[in-house]
Amino acid sequence: xxxxxxxxxxxxxxxxxxxxxxxxxxxxxxxxxxxxxxxxxxxxxxxxxxxxxxxxxxxxxxxxxxxxxxxxxxxxxxxxxxxxxxxxxxxxxxxxxxxxxxxxxxxxxxxxxxxxxxxxxxxxxxxxxxxxxxxxxxxxxxxxxxxxxxxxxxxxxxxxxxxxxxxxxxxxxxxxxxxxxxxxxxxxxxxxxxxxxxxxxxxxxxxxxxxxxxxxxxxxxxxxxxxxxxxxxxxxxxxxxxxxxxxxxxxxxxxxxxxxxxxxxxxxxxxxxxxxxxxxxxxxxxx
Amino acid sequence: xxxxxxxxxxxxxxxxxxxxxxxxxxxxxxxxxxxxxxxxxxxxxxxxxxxxxxxxxxxxxxxxxxxxxxxxxxxxxxxxxxxxxxxxxxxxxxxxxxxxxxxxxxxxxxxxxxxxxxxxxxxxxxxxxxxxxxxxxxxxxxxxxxxxxxxxxxxxxxxxxxxxxxxxxxxxxxxxxxxxxxxxxxxxxxxxxxxxxxxxxxxxxxxxxxxxxxxxxxxxxxxxxxxxxxxxxxxxxxxxxxxxxxxxxxxxxxxxxxxxxxxxxxxxxxxxxxxxxxxxxxxxxxx
DNA sequence: TGATTCAGTGAAGGATCTCTGAACTATTCT
DNA sequence: AGAATAGTTCAGAGATCCTTCACTGAATCA
Numbered sequence: 001x002x003x004x005x006x007x008x009x010x011x012x013x014x015x016x017x018x019x020x021x022x023x024x025x026x027x028x029x030x031x032x033x034x035x036x037x038x039x040x041x042x043x044x045x046x047x048x049x050x051x052x053x054x055x056x057x058x059x060x061x062x063x064x065x066x067x068x069x070x071x072x073x074x075x076x077x078x079x080x081x082x083x084x085x086x087x088x089x090x091x092x093x094x095x096x097x098x099x100x101x102x103x104x105x106x107x108x109x110x111x112x113x114x115x116x117x118x119x120x121x122x123x124x125x126x127x128x129x130x131x132x133x134x135x136x137x138x139x140x141x142x143x144x145x146x147x148x149x150x151x152x153x154x155x156x157x158x159x160x161x162x163x164x165x166x167x168x169x170x171x172x173x174x175x176x177x178x179x180x181x182x183x184x185x186x187x188x189x190x191x192x193x194x195x196x197x198x199x200x201x202x203x204x205x206x207x208x209x210x211x212x213x214x215x216x217x218x219x220x221x222x223x224x225x226x227x228x229x230x231x232x233x234x235x236x237x238x239x240x241x242x243x244x245x246x247x248x249x250x251x252x253x254x255x256x257x258x259x260x261x262x263x264x265x266x267x268x269x270x271x272x273x274x275x276x277x278x279x280x281x282x283x284x285x286x287x
Numbered sequence: 288x289x290x291x292x293x294x295x296x297x298x299x300x301x302x303x304x305x306x307x308x309x310x311x312x313x314x315x316x317x318x319x320x321x322x323x324x325x326x327x328x329x330x331x332x333x334x335x336x337x338x339x340x341x342x343x344x345x346x347x348x349x350x351x352x353x354x355x356x357x358x359x360x361x362x363x364x365x366x367x368x369x370x371x372x373x374x375x376x377x378x379x380x381x382x383x384x385x386x387x388x389x390x391x392x393x394x395x396x397x398x399x400x401x402x403x404x405x406x407x408x409x410x411x412x413x414x415x416x417x418x419x420x421x422x423x424x425x426x427x428x429x430x431x432x433x434x435x436x437x438x439x440x441x442x443x444x445x446x447x448x449x450x451x452x453x454x455x456x457x458x459x460x461x462x463x464x465x466x467x468x469x470x471x472x473x474x475x476x477x478x479x480x481x482x483x484x485x486x487x488x489x490x491x492x493x494x495x496x497x498x499x500x501x502x503x504x505x506x507x508x509x510x511x512x513x514x515x516x517x518x519x520x521x522x523x524x525x526x527x528x529x530x531x532x533x534x535x536x537x538x539x540x541x542x543x544x545x546x547x548x549x550x551x552x553x554x555x556x557x558x559x560x561x562x563x564x565x566x567x568x569x570x571x572x573x574x
Numbered sequence: 575t576g577a578t579t580c581a582g583t584g585a586a587g588g589a590t591c592t593c594t595g596a597a598c599t600a601t602t603c604t
Numbered sequence: 605a606g607a608a609t610a611g612t613t614c615a616g617a618g619a620t621c622c623t624t625c626a627c628t629g630a631a632t633c634a
Contacts, residue, residue: 005297005301005366005369005370005373006297006369006372006373006376007296007297007298008297008369009294009296009297009591009592010292010293010294010295010296011294011592014292024609024610024611025610025611026609026610026611033291034593034594035593035594035595036610036611036612037593037594037595037596037611037612037613037614038592038593038594039611040611040612040613041592041593041612041613042592042593044612045591045592050372050376051376051377051380052376052379052380052559053556053557053558053559054556055556056554056555056556057554057555057556058554060599060600060601060609060610060611060612061600061601061610061611062611062612065556067379067385067386067558070372070375071372071376074368074369074371074372077368078365078368078369079292081361081364081365082292082293082295082361082365083292084361085293085337085357085358085361086292086293088357089293089337089338089339089358090338092339092354093338093339098354099354267343267344267345268343268344269340269341269342269343269344269352270340271340271354272339272340296620296621298621311580311581311582312581312582313580313581313582321622321623322622322623322624323581323582323583324582324583324584324622324623324624324625325621325622325623326582327582327583327584328583328584328621328622329621329622331583332620332621347580347581347582347583347628347629347630348581348582348629348630349582349583575634576633576634577632577633577634578631578632578633578634579630579631579632579633580629580630580631580632581628581629581630581631582627582628582629583626583627583628583629584625584626584627584628585624585625585626585627586623586624586625586626587622587623587624588621588622588623588624589620589621589622589623590619590620590621590622591618591619591620591621592617592618592619592620593616593617593618593619594615594616594617594618595614595615595616596613596614596615597612597613597614597615598611598612598613598614599610599611599612599613600609600610600611600612601608601609601610601611602607602608602609602610603606603607603608603609604605604606604607604608
C-alpha cells in the first residue's frame with residue numbers, strides 16, 4: 001500500500017515508449033533527442049528502479065520482453081497524460097483557456113479601452129472572461145477579496161492587500177450649462193458630481209477647494225450620462241474627464257488630473273491571461 | 288503536439304498531492320519523508336516546469352490556486368498509476384504473478400521434484416505455471432527457441448544459446464530379469480533402452496562399450512514404465528537411474544552417472560519467478 | 575509592547591543523477 | 605576478411621535534489 005513509489009522520471013518512460021515504437025534504439029534516441037548512450041543508460045536505470053527485468057539480450061541487442069507489457073502500458077499512459085497536461089499548460093500560458101475576472105470603471109470600459117477588450121475577447125475565445133463595471137471603490141474591494149483578478153480604477157488612497165500600477169493620466173475639467181465660466185471661482189457651481197465614495201469626486205472636490213470655489217452639491221450620480229443631462233438642463237456644473245464629457249460640450253476648463261491604475265491583489269500569482277490583458281492595456285495607452 | 292514534455296518527477300507530483308491533503312506543508316513534508324525545505328523547493332521547481340502559476344502567496348504561506356486543479360488531478364492520477372505499477376512490480380518480483388514455462392524430464396518431474404513443484408504451485412496461486420514433460424533433447428530445443436523459461440534435463444553436449452547449471456548427479460544401474468548379472472560383461476544384454484536421441488541412452492551405451500558389453504538393442508521406449516515391464520517379461524536388461532527402477536527390482540549394478548542440469552536460454556533475463564523456482568530446486572537437491 | 579513560536583523560504587554544500595563524447599565490442603553486410 | 609552497424613561501457617561535466625542552518629513574517633502570549 002504505502003510502498004515508497006519508485007521515482008520514475010517522465011523522461012525514462014518516454015524512452016521506453018520510443019524504443020517500443022522505433023525500429024532501432026538509435027532511432028528511438030534520435031526521436032527523443034538524446035544520445036544512444038543516454039537512452040541505453042536511462043533504460044537500464046528504469047529497469048533497475050522498477051525492479052523487474054524488462055529486456056532480453058539478443059546478442060548486443062536488447063529487446064523488450066513480453067512480460068514488460070504492463071510497464072510499457074503504464075509508460076504510454078503516463079506519457080499521454082503528461083502530453084495533455086503540457087497542452088493545457090500551453091493554453092493557459094497563452095491565456096487561451098481558464099477564467100479571468102476583470103473589473104473596470106465605466107470610463108475605462110467604455111471610453112478608453114473598449115477596443116482592447118473586444119480584441120482580447122476575440123483572440124481568447126475559450127477563455128471565460130467576465131467584466132464587471134463599477135466605481136473604483138467597489139472594484140478595489142472585490143480585488144481585495146479575491147473576486148477579481150484585475151481592475152482598472154482611479155488611483156486613490158493605497159489600500160492594503162492591493163498593489164497598483166499607473167496606467168494612464170487624464171485631466172478633469174469643469175463643464176457648465178452656459179458658454180463660459182465666471183471669472184471669479186467664487187461664483188462657480190453649484191455642482192452635479194459623482195456620488196459620495198467616488199475617487200474622482202474626491203479629486204474634484206479637493207481641486208475646487210484649492211481654487212476657492214464653493215462646493216455646493218445639488219445632485220449626484222455615478223452615471224456620467226445622468227450628470228451630462230443635468231448640466232444640459234442647467235441644474236449645475238460638473239467635473240468630468242474629457243472622454244466622458246461627450247461632444248455636446250466644449251473643451252472645458254482643466255482643474256485637476258486623475259490617474260487610472262491597474263490594481264491586483266497582493267501576493268496573488270499573476271495569471272498568464274491577466275498578464276496578457278495588462279500588456280494590451282499598456283500598449284493601448286497613449287504616451 | 289510534439290511539444291517537449293516537461294520532465295516532472297513522480298516525486299514532485301507526490302509533493303503536490305501531499306500538500307493538497309495535509310493541513311500544513313510541514314505535515315506534508317513529514318508524510319513524504321522529506322524536509323520542509325525540500326518540499327518547498329520541489330514544488331517551486333514543479334511550478335517552474337509546468338510553466339503556469341500554481342500557488343498564491345498568503346503572507347508566508349503558499350496556497351494552491353483554484354486554477355491549479357487540472358495539475359492536481361494529473362498528479363493524483365499519475366501517482367495512483369505509479370502505485371499500481373509498484374504493486375505489480377512487487378508481485379512479479381516475488382513470483383506471485385506473471386507466467387512461467389518450465390520443462391522437466393520425467394525423472395525430475397515425477398521422481399526427484401514433485402514436491403517442489405507442488406509447493407511452488409501452492410505458494411504462487413496467481414502465477415500461470417505450465418509444466419512440460421519431455422526428453423532432454425526436445426526440452427533443450429524449446430529452451431533455445433524461447434518457448435521455455437527453464438528446463439531440468441540431462442547434461443549432454445553443450446548447445447549454443449543455452450546455458451546450464453549442474454543440479455544433481457545420480458547413478459545409472461543395470462537392471463535384469465534374472466537375479467544376478469553374468470560375471471562376464473560379454474554375456475550382458477540384450478538391451479531394452481531409452482529411444483534414440485536420449486541423453487541417458489547415449490551415456491548408457493558409452494558405458495557399456497567401455498565395459499566390453501555387447502549393445503544389442505531389442506526394444507526401446509522413452510517411457511521407463513515400458514522399459515520396466517519389458518525387463519519383467521524377460522525381454523532384456525535395461526539401464527535406468529535408481530529413481531525410475533521402482534521397488535520391484537534390486538539395487539542394480541552401477542555403471543555410469545548422469546547429471547541433471549537446469550538449462551536456460553542464454554541472454555534471457557532471469558524471470559524472478561524462475562529464479563525462485565531454481566532456488567527451490569537447488570534446496571531440494573540432496574548434498 | 576515585546577518575546578516566543580510556528581510555518582515556510584533561501585543559501586551553501588554534498589550526494590546522486592543524467593547527460594555527452596570517446597573508446598570498445600558483438601553482429602551483420604559485402 | 606574487412607567494413608559498417610548497433611549498442612554498450614566509462615569518465616567526466618553539469619544539473620538536480622536533498623539536508624542543514626539561518627532567516628523572515630505572522631500569530632500568540634504575557
